[in-house]
Amino acid sequence: MADYDLAIIGGGLNGVSLARDAAGRGLRVILIEQGDLGGAASSATSRLVHGDLAALERRSFLRVRAALAERDVWLGIAPHLVRPIRFAIPAHANERPPWLLRAGLWLYDRLAAHNRLPAATTLDVTHHPLGAALKRPIGTAVEYSDCVVDDSRLVVLTALDAAERGAAIRTGARCVRADRDRIWRLAMIDRGHRRIVTSRALANATGAWTLSTAETVLRQPPPRVSARQISQIVVPRLFDVDAVYVFQNPDGRLIFAQPYERDFTLIGTVAHGFKGDPAAVAMPAADVAYLCKAANRYFRADLQPADVVRTVSGANMMVLRGAEGARMEAVVSCHASRTKAPLLTMCGGDVTTARRRAEQAVSRLTPFYPMSARWTAGAPLPGGDFAWDRFEDVIDEVLERWRFLTEAEARRLVGAYGTRLAEILGDAKSRADLGEAFGPQLTEAEVRYLMAREWARFPEDVLWRRTKLGLTLTQGERDALATFMATAAGGRSTSRAAEGSGDSPARAVELQSIGG
Template sequence: MADYDLAIIGGGLNGVSLARDAVGRGLRVILVEQGDLGSAASSASSRLVHGDLASLERRRVLRVRAALAERDVWLRIAPHLVRPIRFAIPAHAEERPTWQLRTGLWLYDRLAARKRLPAATTLDVTHHPIGDALKRPIGTAFAYSDCVVDDSRLVVLTALDAAERGAAIRTGARCVRADRDRIWRLAIIDRGHRRIVTSRALANATGAWSVSTAETVLRQPPPRVVARQISQIVVPRLFDVDAVYVFQNHDGRLIFAQPYERDFTLIGTVAHEFKGDPAVVAMPAPDVAYLCRAANRYFRSDIQPVDVVRTVSGANMMLRAAGGERLETVVSLEASRTQAPLLTMCGGDVTTARRRAEQAINRLATFYPMSPRWTAGAPLPGGDFDWNRFDDLVDDVRERWRFLSEAEARRLAGAYGTRLADVLGDASSRAELGRAFGSQLTEAEVRYLMTKEWARFPDDVLWRRTKLGLTLGAAEQEALAAFMAAAARDQSTMPPHEVDGDSPARAVELQAIGG
């Protein structure tokens, strides 16, 4: 008998979504990730949960309807991570006519199955705060509703939910060989030890590594895909309103400028084919200049490449079909009477990730019995409250932990939701949270992230589980690194039965193995 029903290689959003769905249906699941969860393209998304107006313009109406339905699902199951916000499209004399924008947004609203969010409206931006940051003579904008999400925390909390339901989540573990017969036999390097795992089915969810994994690890024909890089820039805050600007660019693209960690603005995206090592995806200078020029067509504040404080880039795979047509998502299942199933899944956006995984796991139903689909109705950890009560949650947080500022309470509530007590405990003062690394990051939070959310290195904390790397100075980051190294050594001296196992509380490694 195999050790697991499904082994998953890759800990991005696709991989953890597969793990969550499958384990909740009664399958025995293991996921192996050579680095950190969501450390590649899953942390470089547009951070939008939306129906995608560009798809509507291309007349992909059914796709837009499905994405808007998923937007409602995310609001229901992850209200701490997914936040409704108004989007504003300034009308530009050189771009789409106003009647086209108005008609498109009218249809966009009606494709939403549930009218949870405010409908589209026309704004006179000369008398509206949204217009304060815009150049003149822009006088009209069209506002509509969609959502933004903390993409990297979405990955981690999806994995956490899978782990709490029984999935084995192994980070810093690399699958170096997979032999296929009636079952899969995987050789995994985990914490310096080689172990063999057997599974009835295997999922290749390695994203930009899908081809190399198929060729070198699985020794199977690679999927017909092409790598695509997406990139964004982070600049100091350009506007004060809580809204996302949607700019029509001269080449027909839509550029989004959104609030980012209170004091910054995230502008993107630009996408093109990618060639190279997906572990090192750098944003080329022409892409940075392109986004600056696109923003400068609309914003009063002029931004130049020198103003960019951080670039965010990632590479993923998309299908290259016959005739050169490219589709965003690859979900394929290959099996026979004599060979165990191989599921390949890569590409796709954040909005449809849950549904994508659900449909992929449905394909395995012919191989072994499983429970019905369930993920659309079960909240992620900390998300067991209604989305329109987030402000009430923030008030509750400030009432219970009175030493927190408004900004701290919002950040923590947005990251941990109703599980914040697991992080802060019964602390009645800031001192009880231990050492402080900067103005917001405390020893209590770092310990929680290390023992419960697989954080091993400073970058795991500073750029994925939080975005506090934007504000922590070099000395504070060095202090954090020293603290985490010492905490990892303390964990490694504990008896094996106290730190081993498949839960998130397993031992914290000092360095990733092979990856």
């Protein structure tokens, strides 16, 4: 008998979504990730949960409707991570006319199954807060509703839910060989030790490593996919309104400028083909200049490449459709025979449809072994057990219980942990009760939680994926965090060695990386 029903290689959004869905259906699941959860393209998305206006313009109405339905699902199951926000498209004299924008957004609203969010409207921004940051003579904007999401937190909490349902999550573990017969036999390097596990089915969800994994690890025919790089820039805050600007560009692209961690603005995306090492994706200077130029067509502020404080880039494999690969589609395939164990391949796709994509992929295994019904659309992620329109109420409750927090701190913490925040703050009465401080907001209590419960092993895992506080911490504060994490991980490893090593599926992995 095999050790697991499904082994998944890759801990990005596709991989953890597969793990969550399968574990919740009663399958024995193991996920193997060579680095950190969401460490590549899944932490470099557009951060949008939306119906895709570009697809609407291509008249892909069913696609838009399905994406809008998923937007509603995310609002229901992850109200702390997925936040409704107004999007504003300023009318530019050389782009789509306002009447066309209004007509498209009228249809966009009606394609949504539930009109939970405010409808589209036309605004005179001459004396409106939305217009304060815009150049003149832009005087009209069309406003509509969609959502933004913390993509890297979404990956981690999806993995956490999978673990709490019995999945084994192995970060810092690299699968080096997979032999296929009636079952899969996998060799992996985990915590510096070579281990062999067996599984009845295998999923290749390695993103930009899909081809190399198929060729060198699985030794199976590679799927027909292409690598695509997506990049964005982070700059100091350019506007004060809580809204996302959607800028039309002469080449047909839509550029989004959205609030980012209170004091910054995220601008993107630009996409093109990619060749090279997926672990070292760098944003070309030409792409930085392109996004600055696109923003300067609309914003009063003169944005220059020197103003960029961080670039965000990731590469993934996907099928390219349309003229010059304008549409980037997901790959979901299942191959099996009477003598060969099933092989799932899943890569590409956007954040919005990740849950549904995994649901459909796991369902392809139903001919091979029984499992329970689809379930993920109605089960909240950890910390998301409250109504999406009660987010502000939860913040008020947090401020009432932990009165030493500022509103900005409470908003960040609720947005990251939702109702699980009590596991971090506990009965703390003051900041001193939270232990050592690493900058104004990051505390020892939060770091310990992230290491114990959310697989954080290195400072980068905390600073750029579990939080985005790396944008504001000084080098000295980062060094203090690194020292603390190394000491805490060493103590934990020692205590576990004394207790004996267990292989509990939901355990957090120690800070002993095996590289890769």
